[in-house]
Amino acid sequence: xxxxxxxxxxxxxxxxxxxxxxxxxxxxxxxxxxxxxxxxxxxxxxxxxxxxxxxxxxxxxxxxxxxxxxxxxxxxxxxxxxxxxxxxxxxxxxxxxxxxxxxxxxxxxxxxxxxxxxxxxxxxxxxxxxxxxxxxxxxxxxxxxxxxxxxxxxxxxxxxxxxxxxxxxxxxxxxxxxxxxxxxxxxxxxxxxxxxxxxxxxxxxxxxxxxxxxxxxxxxxxxxxxxxxxxxxxxxxxxxxxxxxxxxxxxxxxxxxxxxxxxxxxxxxxxxxxxxxxxxxxxxxxxxxxxxxxxxxxxxxxxxxxxxxxxxxxxxxxxxxxxxxxxxxxxxxxxxxxxxxxxxxxxxxxxxxxxxxxxxxxxxxxxxxxxxxxxxxxxxxxxxxxxxxxxxxxxxxxxxxxxxxxxxxxxxxxxxxxxxxxxxxxxxxxxxxxxxxxxxxxxxxxxxxxxxxxxxxxxxxxxxxxxxxxxxxxxxxxxxxxxxxxxxxxxxxxxxxxxxxxxxxxxxxxxxxxxxxxxxxxxxxxxxxxxxxxxxxxxxxxxxxxxxxxxxxxxxxxxxxxxxxxxxxxxxxxxxxxxxxxxxxxxxxxxxxxxxxxxxxxxxxxxxxxxxxxxxxxxxxxxxxxxxxxxxxxxxxxxxxxxxxxxxxxxxxxxxxxxxxxxxxxxxxxxxxxxxxxxxxxxxxxxxxxxxxxxxxxxxxxxxxxxxxxxxxxxxxxxxxxxxxxxxxxxxxxxxxxxxxxxxxxxxxxxxxxxxxxxxxxxxxxxxxxx
Amino acid sequence: xxxxxxxxxxxxxxxxxxxxxxxxxxxxxxxxxxxxxxxxxxxxxxxxxxxxxxxxxxxxxxxxxxxxxxxxxxxxxxxxxxxxxxxxxxxxxxxxxxxxxxxxxxxxxxxxxxxxxxxxxxxxxxxxxxxxxxxxxxxxxxxxxxxxxxxxxxxxxxx
Numbered sequence: 001x002x003x004x005x006x007x008x009x010x011x012x013x014x015x016x017x018x019x020x021x022x023x024x025x026x027x028x029x030x031x032x033x034x035x036x037x038x039x040x041x042x043x044x045x046x047x048x049x050x051x052x053x054x055x056x057x058x059x060x061x062x063x064x065x066x067x068x069x070x071x072x073x074x075x076x077x078x079x080x081x082x083x084x085x086x087x088x089x090x091x092x093x094x095x096x097x098x099x100x101x102x103x104x105x106x107x108x109x110x111x112x113x114x115x116x117x118x119x120x121x122x123x124x125x126x127x128x129x130x131x132x133x134x135x136x137x138x139x140x141x142x143x144x145x146x147x148x149x150x151x152x153x154x155x156x157x158x159x160x161x162x163x164x165x166x167x168x169x170x171x172x173x174x175x176x177x178x179x180x181x182x183x184x185x186x187x188x189x190x191x192x193x194x195x196x197x198x199x200x201x202x203x204x205x206x207x208x209x210x211x212x213x214x215x216x217x218x219x220x221x222x223x224x225x226x227x228x229x230x231x232x233x234x235x236x237x238x239x240x241x242x243x244x245x246x247x248x249x250x251x252x253x254x255x256x257x258x259x260x261x262x263x264x265x266x267x268x269x270x271x272x273x274x275x276x277x278x279x280x281x282x283x284x285x286x287x288x289x290x291x292x293x294x295x296x297x298x299x300x301x302x303x304x305x306x307x308x309x310x311x312x313x314x315x316x317x318x319x320x321x322x323x324x325x326x327x328x329x330x331x332x333x334x335x336x337x338x339x340x341x342x343x344x345x346x347x348x349x350x351x352x353x354x355x356x357x358x359x360x361x362x363x364x365x366x367x368x369x370x371x372x373x374x375x376x377x378x379x380x381x382x383x384x385x386x387x388x389x390x391x392x393x394x395x396x397x398x399x400x401x402x403x404x405x406x407x408x409x410x411x412x413x414x415x416x417x418x419x420x421x422x423x424x425x426x427x428x429x430x431x432x433x434x435x436x437x438x439x440x441x442x443x444x445x446x447x448x449x450x451x452x453x454x455x456x457x458x459x460x461x462x463x464x465x466x467x468x469x470x471x472x473x474x475x476x477x478x479x480x481x482x483x484x485x486x487x488x489x490x491x492x493x494x495x496x497x498x499x500x501x502x503x504x505x506x507x508x509x510x511x512x513x514x515x516x517x518x519x520x521x522x523x524x525x526x527x528x529x530x531x532x533x534x535x536x537x538x539x540x541x542x543x544x545x546x547x548x549x550x551x552x553x554x555x556x557x558x559x560x561x562x563x564x565x566x567x568x569x570x571x572x573x574x575x576x577x578x579x580x581x582x583x584x585x586x587x588x589x590x591x592x593x594x595x596x597x598x599x600x601x602x603x604x605x606x607x608x609x610x611x612x613x614x615x616x617x618x619x620x621x622x623x624x625x626x627x628x629x630x631x632x633x634x635x636x637x638x639x640x641x642x643x644x645x646x647x648x649x650x651x652x653x654x655x656x657x658x659x660x661x662x663x664x665x666x667x668x669x670x671x672x673x674x675x676x677x678x679x680x681x682x683x684x685x686x687x688x689x690x691x692x693x694x695x696x697x698x699x700x701x702x703x704x705x706x707x708x709x710x711x712x713x714x715x716x717x718x719x720x721x722x723x724x725x726x727x728x729x730x731x732x733x734x735x736x737x738x739x740x741x742x743x744x745x746x747x748x749x750x751x752x753x754x755x756x757x758x759x760x761x762x763x764x765x766x767x768x769x770x771x
Numbered sequence: 772x773x774x775x776x777x778x779x780x781x782x783x784x785x786x787x788x789x790x791x792x793x794x795x796x797x798x799x800x801x802x803x804x805x806x807x808x809x810x811x812x813x814x815x816x817x818x819x820x821x822x823x824x825x826x827x828x829x830x831x832x833x834x835x836x837x838x839x840x841x842x843x844x845x846x847x848x849x850x851x852x853x854x855x856x857x858x859x860x861x862x863x864x865x866x867x868x869x870x871x872x873x874x875x876x877x878x879x880x881x882x883x884x885x886x887x888x889x890x891x892x893x894x895x896x897x898x899x900x901x902x903x904x905x906x907x908x909x910x911x912x913x914x915x916x917x918x919x920x921x922x923x924x925x926x927x928x929x930x
Binding site: 014015017018019020021022023024025026028030031121190191192193194195242243244245246247276277278490491492493658659662665666667668669670692693694698699700701702703704706707731 | 792794795802807808809810811812813814815816818819821848849850852853858862865866867869871872873874875876877878881900901903904905906907908909910911912913914915916917
């Protein structure tokens with residue numbers, strides 16, 4: 001049993017998800033249609049900040065095929081979009097977004113009207129005829145400028161947030177070295193290839209509202225909708241189909257999701273909305289946009305004595321479902337993998353007139369790793385200590401685990417880094433990627449005149465935050481196994497992962513397993529797929545449940561095979577006697593038949609070969625990693641080519657190495673985009689300058705570096721039975737930091753990179769400064 | 772509603788006689804009027820390539836063509852790649868090499884790759900990367916896509 005379990009967990013099994021996706025049989029949001037459906041088109045504000053005087057819908061409503069046009073007044077009974085859960089929510093409530101703007105518009109793209117028509121082309125025609133009359137207001141274009149007005153009497157600084165431990169104040173004057181930095185991360189987003197989509201249906205027979213196109217966190221969104229629409233949970237259901245990428249931004253509750261539901265009920269017809277790309281780039285959540293003034297104090301050996309950071313988080317026009325989660329995560333994870341005696345972080349959480357911000361893959365961590373690791377590079381240079389060595393000297397040790405970070409502020413969650421041997425990973429990575437040989441090679445190339453260099457970023461990731469998830473598993477009389485979860489699949493291989501865990505724990509044939517997710521009418525709870533939770537939380541619940549099913553199967557099999565359960569094993573859905581493999585056996589299908597309701601073999605057992613199980617945890621699992629980049633700068637054009645990228649990552653335990661590497665490599669290339677190309681820039685008057693994919697530049701194949709992965713399983717998580725930690729965000733976390741270090745190294749100016757992305761224009765400025 | 776025009780499309784060998792408004796893009800016509808939803812629209816302005824199809828065997832972005840322009844032409848989409856249960860070598864290579872995650876860009880990449888390899892089975896690595904760089908993928912980081920296409924190219928050359 002043990003050997004088989006080990007074999008399946010970690011194996012590079014081909015994905016169960018692939019067959020429909022490679023044959024054109026997927027069911028993405030736009031593939032879902034209902035008879036007699038209406039199509040919704042959102043009219044969006046072309047102004048960054050303005051007071052609405054009037055919205056004239058008259059001529060638009062004359063177009064044949066237009067069924068209804070709504071502005072805020074038509075849905076004034078509907079409150080603003082609620083927060084999911086956030087301790088700081090109360091003070092932020094005034095900054096929430098209504099589905100259609102009430103009295104002001106606060107970013108270009110802010111929904112002001114919704115058109116419902118027989119055809120999407122007609123709805124778009126009508127949208128062009130809506131006349132919006134406004135008084136323009138002064139625009140807050142950046143979070144670090146003087147705060148302005150969000151609403152009458154309400155300033156744009158929604159909150160001043162802090163995270164501190166120890167006392168930093170006595171350190172600065174006495175320290176051997178203090179490094180100050182002024183750093184910025186650009187405005188990025190996940191930009192999944194599928195835009196958002198939502199189809200609302202009102203089932204009049206049962207008076208149930210159904211939302212299709214749901215993703216990421218269907219159950220949590222259902223809970224929010226229950227509150228907002230005052231319906232019982234049994235009367236609202238969310239359905240996740242195929243989802244064309246998520247990255248944190250897809251699947252949050254947005255104005256359009258609520259509009260299609262409310263319209264389906266009030267207009268009495270299904271309502272479909274499919275976002276176009278231009279809308280997506282001005283309406284879907286953005287992130288990353290922070291300005292940091294940070295400092296760290298060191299002794300002469302490079303030991304960190306204190307860290308302080310004051311930063312401005314550009315939240316955009318409204319506070320959305322996450323509340324202040326991203327700036328809080330930024331502060332939590334700023335100290336990373338280092339032991340720092342005193343820490344003080346202060347965040348100005350400010351509204352501006354840009355598209356609202358929220359979580360994007362490794363939220364707060366991509367930013368904080370960039371800040372911290374920039375300082376480490378500069379300190380190393382100033383102290384004359386090797387860049388790797390100064391990091392090594394400050395790493396949290398294996399003997400420090402579990403490592404606790406308790407903040408001074410009452411109510412803030414204490415972080416407990418559950419396990420890890422950071423130094424061992426560093427050592428392994430330096431050997432695996434031949435760091436010393438690489439230095440020699442780069443020195444030689446630089447001597448030959450090339451602007452080429454390398455950099456690194458060390459980080460701790462966060463995953464598997466609880467509190468609980470569950471699963472139901474049943475085996476039918478054909479031996480088919482249904483794994484019912486409240487998880488979500490955004491392309492990461494959720495179904496394969498859960499099937500692999502089930503196959504390993506239960507002994508079922510991997511190919512006879514079907515994994516369900518994202519259907520609130522099938523299972524009442526579900527944690528979804530966010531913050532690298534799915535494999536840890538749902539995976540652990542699936543493991544626990546599969547073991548329960550196994551126990552029941554063995555109990556019946558022991559009776560049938562006239563032996564005891566401890567002498568039995570299960571492989572490929574067949575139960576046999578461990579020391580007599582070729583002897584008598586019984587299949588899971590036969591056992592399921594003998595456990596069918598009314599079966600004479602039931603004895604005192606509950607009918608059916610099935611079980612429900614839960615995984616509870618109070619603690620997160622913290623994976624960790626190191627990124628290394630080699631970059632070459634073209635002095636002429638300012639173009640930066642990332643030649644090599646290396647990821648060392650400890651995941652505790654891998655369920656499928658192929659999928660994990662897929663996550664790491666994909667995350668890395670996304671990070672390369674954020675480090676070099678991607679940026680939502682705005683004009684001074686708040687007009688977005690990147691509203692097509694020709695302006696917001698995603699990495700293409702020819703600029704994606706070859707990525708080498710070193711995955712280790714040295715520090716299984718004690719927070720769950722399998723030892724799993726999350727893998728979804730470790731690919732992107734340190735990319736900005738490592739590439740910044742590599743660019744510095746290439747041009748021989750440590751600390752030169754102060755802002756991401758390092759566009760050719762910014763690179764040229766640095767080169768010119770160098771003379 | 773604009774005046775509709777009768778057109779004939781041949782999609783994967785099947786004939787469709789439909790009436791289209793001149794302004795309807797080909798991707799919308801294929802999906803909404805012919806029910807072939809394997810072709811996906813990702814950007815509607817010709818940058819991402821998710822909607823790539825073969826139009827008279829040439830890879831084309833179906834969001835940049837009007838349906839009416841395809842009148843009488845032969846269209847191949849992802850639904851036509853497999854022969855019964857036998858996957859096309861590219862489809863097989865994509866699953867073998869984990870060249871897809873969310874799968875949204877996959878039909879476009881498959882059709883682009885089919886177009887490239889049918890025209891130039893011996894295409895060099897650099898030319899292949901250059902040609903495939905016209906489509907976007909946000910999940911995989913591309914490494915497995917290039918591996919899969921090269922594996923399929925070898926398979927296709929071997930017959």
